[in-house]
Amino acid sequence: xxxxxxxxxxxxxxxxxxxTLSCRASQSVGSDLAWYQQxxxxxxxLLIYAASTRATGMPTRFLASGSGTEFTLTISSLQSEDFALxxxxxxxxWPLTFGGGTKVEIK
Amino acid sequence: EVQLLESGGGLVxxxxxxxxxxxxFGFPFSSYAMSWVRQAPGKGxxxxxxxxxxxxxxxYADSVKGRFTISRDNSKSTLYVQMNSLRDEDTAVYxxxxxxxxxxxxxxxxxxxxxxxxxx
Numbered sequence: 001x002x003x004x005x006x007x008x009x010x011x012x013x014x015x016x017x018x019x020t021l022s023c024r025a026s027q028s029v030g031s032d033l034a035w036y037q038q039x040x041x042x043x044x045x046l047l048i049y050a051a052s053t054r055a056t057g058m059p060t061r062f063l064a065s066g067s068g069t070e071f072t073l074t075i076s077s078l079q080s081e082d083f084a085l086x087x088x089x090x091x092x093x094w095p096l097t098f099g100g101g102t103k104v105e106i107k
Numbered sequence: 108e109v110q111l112l113e114s115g116g117g118l119v120x121x122x123x124x125x126x127x128x129x130x131x132f133g134f135p136f137s138s139y140a141m142s143w144v145r146q147a148p149g150k151g152x153x154x155x156x157x158x159x160x161x162x163x164x165x166x167y168a169d170s171v172k173g174r175f176t177i178s179r180d181n182s183k184s185t186l187y188v189q190m191n192s193l194r195d196e197d198t199a200v201y202x203x204x205x206x207x208x209x210x211x212x213x214x215x216x217x218x219x220x221x222x223x224x225x226x227x
Contacts, residue, residue, distance in 0.1 A: 043220055
């Protein structure tokens, strides 16, 4: 099983600042990597697929990069609605796996 | 409108069984692989099981293999998971999710979730 490790677990950021989230895979997943945003009491929402492609309707302030084992999600200027949990997800190999999540909170 | 509606959750005793359903609206169901993903209270996301568009191919997490069975009825646009020999650690919100295009793929559409509580 491919283990996905996200860091940091919690990120405290002021509105308007940049947030950088990391996701590492225990073995290469190529570009088969997605990012999701989840708010309390809601289902996850797809932000990014294929490591760097924004899902339909996602704001351009969400930028993602990486391939192989190292991936990054950057939120260029945090808005109030961006404070949430973020998960990475590999779909290169069965079983599919998620990272443990990064909580982006208001500083 | 594209929509996934889960149902069938509830309280069940350890060792018991439950069947969850996910009714799909707004897209050609048989053309897409689907998965079940769960989230224990206060915890992260865990992929549970996936099924191809035709239903011919299925996959399971080790934690549920041999106890859960995923299936689909393309004539009814409905996804199922039969959960047997339930354990305390199966307590979670269960989401159904649609693969974006390929099998497997990112999950572009999610249901609202249904809560399963396993407790004596």
